[in-house]
Amino acid sequence: MVDARLPAEWLGSIRIDNLSDRAFRVLAGALMWCNGQGTDGQVPSRYTKYLHPDGDDADAFDELERAGLWVRDTDGFRLVGWSTDLRQSTAEEVSRYREGARRRQKEYRDRQRDGRGVDVTDDVTRNVTAHVGSGSSHTRTKKSAYASRDVTDVVTHNADSPFCAKHPTGTSDPCGACARARTALGARENRLTIRGWDCSIDGHKFVTDGTCAVCEFRPHSSAA
Structure with missing residues (x-):
């Protein structure tokens, strides 16, 4: 399918x-018909009815002829x-x-058939262990728009401290x-109370330092 264009500069x-509205509609119809038939602007007389x-x-x-948008020829009209x-x-x-689209599609199908479309360097264990469940031995990381960061790196030095390891006594600077x-x-200190919630079944609700907001789970401890 080939689409006809209505150039933006035609506005104004x-x-x-x-x-007139009828002439403009005939012009739009001529653009669509010629694009669909591949005539490069030629409209034979027997097809002007469309x-x-x-x-x-x-x-x-x-x-349209007076506007210089098409001219008459021996067999109908030709868009200028x-x-x-x-x-x-x-x-x-x-x-x-x-032809280019057909070639690219064929090359893509050939790669898929030959296995070249598969990234064999992908670490398949990543997909297996990414969601193995709560309490796994893998370090949990927090994704951000800028980097992947271990959320336990500067928080768990003291589970009861409101400060990080770099500022054990606090700081007036933003941190x-x-x-x-x-x-x-x-x-x-304000653990969630969720009726019927069972971390061993439903999974932990982790907070920033990797601990569970429902039970007593701590990073690197056994699962609930």
Whole structure:
């Protein structure tokens, strides 16, 4: 399927604005028909009836001719400036595009069939161990927009401290690690009470330092 274009510069164009609604519809119909048939703007007389729902419209045809948008020839009409003024793709360009698309699709299918489309360097164990469940021996990491960071690195030096390992007595400067420590401590001191929740079945609800906000689970401890 080939789409016809309506150039943005036609909005506000005197030549296009001066067309009647019927003439503009005939013009749009001609663009669509020629693109679909690959005629590069040529509309034989026997097909002009398809350019408007009401069939041939001699007045609209004359109007388009006066506007210089198409000209009469020996067998119908020819749109002027098909690939330049009207900004439409030529039949040759469409053919090259389709051939390129077919070639790329064939190459893709060949790679899939030969196994070349599979990244064999991917660490398959990553997909197996990523969600092995609560209490696994793997270090839990927190993803951010900037980096992958171990959430236990600066918080668990003291489970009851609202400060990080770098600032054991606190600091007046902004510190993200201290903020995480305070969040984790607050979560531990106000553990969630969820009716019917069982960490051994439903999994832990981890807070910033890797501990569970429901039970007594700590990083590197056994699962609940």
